[in-house]
Amino acid sequence: MPTKAATKEAKIIAVVNNKGGVAKTTSVLNIGAGLARRGKRVLLIDADGQANLTTCFGFPKDGKKSLYEVLCETKSIKDVMIKCTNGVSLVPGAESLNTVEAQAAAANWDMREFRLKHALEEIKDQYDYIFIDCPPAMDTRVTNALAVATEVYIPVIAEPLSLQGLDSIINRIDQIISKRVNSRLRITGVIITLFKPKVAIAKDCVMYLEEKFPNVVFHTRIRDTVTLKEATASDKDIFQYAPNKQGAWDYSALVDEILKREKIENEKESTHNG
Numbered sequence: 357m358p359t360k361a362a363t364k365e366a367k368i369i370a371v372v373n374n375k376g377g378v379a380k381t382t383s384v385l386n387i388g389a390g391l392a393r394r395g396k397r398v399l400l401i402d403a404d405g406q407a408n409l410t411t412c413f414g415f416p417k418d419g420k421k422s423l424y425e426v427l428c429e430t431k432s433i434k435d436v437m438i439k440c441t442n443g444v445s446l447v448p449g450a451e452s453l454n455t456v457e458a459q460a461a462a463a464n465w466d467m468r469e470f471r472l473k474h475a476l477e478e479i480k481d482q483y484d485y486i487f488i489d490c491p492p493a494m495d496t497r498v499t500n501a502l503a504v505a506t507e508v509y510i511p512v513i514a515e516p517l518s519l520q521g522l523d524s525i526i527n528r529i530d531q532i533i534s535k536r537v538n539s540r541l542r543i544t545g546v547i548i549t550l551f552k553p554k555v556a557i558a559k560d561c562v563m564y565l566e567e568k569f570p571n572v573v574f575h576t577r578i579r580d581t582v583t584l585k586e587a588t589a590s591d592k593d594i595f596q597y598a599p600n601k602q603g604a605w606d607y608s609a610l611v612d613e614i615l616k617r618e619k620i621e622n623e624k625e626s627t628h629n630g
């Protein structure tokens with residue numbers, strides 16, 4: 357008989373923020389890598405037309421085997437997936453993703469919000485964690501991510517301007533729930549990124565976030581450090597690039613926190629199921 361762990365559903369986490377430059381891609385890359393190092397089966401999906409996640413792995417951003425072809429239903433997700441050297445699987449992004457909105461309207465796509473959900477049906481059981489790196493927008497690509505996600509993580513910089521966009525994310529998620537695109541969607545993680553511990557206003561912003569998202573803000577702070585910037589240009593994740601430096605420590609601590617939350621959830625579930 358299969359074990360409970362083997363039949364457990366994949367966590368599908370949409371990483372969203374309409375602001376660019378808040379470390380969505382950096383977080384998807386390094387959380388994914390960290391979880392793979394701890395033996396989890398990880399799939400990363402690049403839904404951004406900038407395709408930064410894809411180029412971080414050293415792949416081009418004009419490939420013809422990307423999420424774009426999957427959303428257009430001209431290729432299956434298995435046809436476009438790549439196994440990366442750090443153990444994660446990647447569904448690449450491409451610049452063509454920027455045309456999805458226009459394509460969907462021109463060709464009057466049916467079930468346009470659910471195309472990623474349908475595509476993932478055949479493979480999602482093979483993964484423990486699936487992360488979707490979303491573009492800084494609230495369009496069809498993001499709706500596809502939110503329709504299939506079981507959870508949402510929001511990376512955010514602890515500075516006043518960065519906090520302003522949060523209500524629009526919350527509103528979007530409320531809409532997704534109320535329109536029954538995905539009624540079980542929840543924000544389960546807020547990641548404080550590019551953190552500067554010595555900046556006084558950062559502390560106030562953290563307090564604001566902890567009040568706005570009780571028990572959701574991760575305790576780990578991802579500090580601002582040049583190695584995370586350098587790693588992006590090296591085709592490596594932070595554990596490959598600089599395993600003994602601050603960036604790797606912070607993302608490693610965040611991965612520990614994610615796994616700790618998973619363990620608590622599993623314990624609650626097994627108590628509940630008797």
Ligand SMILES: Nc1ncnc2c1ncn2[C@@H]1O[C@H](COP(=O)(O)OP(=O)(O)O)[C@@H](O)[C@H]1O
Nearest residue numbers: 376377378379380381382550579580581584585
């Ligand atoms: N903790 C950090 N310290 C320093 N630079 C960072 C950190 N996190 C991300 N960066 C850099 O900030 C920029 C934006 O990050 P990125 O992950 O591309 O954001 P997004 O995907 O939200 O647009 C990139 O140049 C990245 O290398």
Ligand SMILES: [Mg+2]
Nearest residue numbers: 380381404408
């Ligand atoms: Mg990005």
